[in-house]
Amino acid sequence: QVAESGGALVQPGGSLRLSCAASGFTLERFAFGWFRQAPGKEREAVSCISGSDATTYYADSVKGRFIIFRDNAKNMVYLQMNNLRPEDTARYYCAADAGWGSRVQAMCLTPYETDEYDYYGQGTQVTVSS
Numbered sequence: 001q002v003a004e005s006g007g008a009l010v011q012p013g014g015s016l017r018l019s020c021a022a023s024g025f026t027l028e029r030f031a032f033g034w035f036r037q038a039p040g041k042e043r044e045a046v047s048c049i050s051g052s053d054a055t056t057y058y059a060d061s062v063k064g065r066f067i068i069f070r071d072n073a074k075n076m077v078y079l080q081m082n083n084l085r086p087e088d089t090a091r092y093y094c095a096a097d098a099g100w101g102s103r104v105q106a107m108c109l110t111p112y113e114t115d116e117y118d119y120y121g122q123g124t125q126v127t128v129s130s
Contacts, residue, residue, distance in 0.1 A: 002094045007124030010084055018079040018124060020094030027070065028052060030118065031100040031107050032077040034068060036090035036126075045108035046092070047079060050101065057105040061087075084128045091123040 006018040020032065033048035047068040048057045056068055067080040077094065096119040100107045114120045 002096055002119045002121045004092060004094045004121045004124040007092060007126045009127045009129065011130050012085060012128055014084050014128070015080070015082045016084065016126060018081065018092055018094075018126070020077040020079075020096075020121065022075045022077065022096060022119070025096070025119070027072040027075055027077075027096075030096040030098050031104055032068075032070060033095045033097070033104075033108055034079045034092060035095060036088075036092045037123075038090040041090075043093075048104035048108040049077065050104050051098075053102055055102040055104050057108050059108070081126070084126075086128050089126060089128050091125050093123045094121045095119065 001023055003021045006016060008016060010016055028051050030051045031048060034046040035043050036046050037043040046059055046062055047066055049068045049070055065083045070077040095117040097117045
């Protein structure tokens with residue numbers, strides 16, 4: 001399973017680090033992705049990272065502000081979010097899926113239903129507001 005944490009209320013321009021704790025499986029075989037969904041909007045991919053060589057993909061809306069990284073030894077994947085904007089407000093979800101190799105852009109952009117991922121979390125709320 002995967003479990004997200006770290007969401008909070010933060011002012012515009014602030015930073016947050018989201019964490020995704022994985023358990024029950026070997027992280028190296030899985031690519032991870034962060035997705036978000038705001039009320040009334042469709043889910044969108046934020047960033048994905050491969051299991052082996054740490055290839056990354058970022059949505060244009062977060063490129064240069066967000067960083068995805070993983071610590072396989074600690075069974076953790078992180079999303080460092082800097083210079084947050086009100087439009088980043090959403091519930092953020094962590095997903096893990098095997099079989100993508102380094103094709104993380106494909107993982108991020110393939111419109112899977114949540115139950116099609118090997119693991120999908122319950123989400124953590126991020127609110128950016130003054």
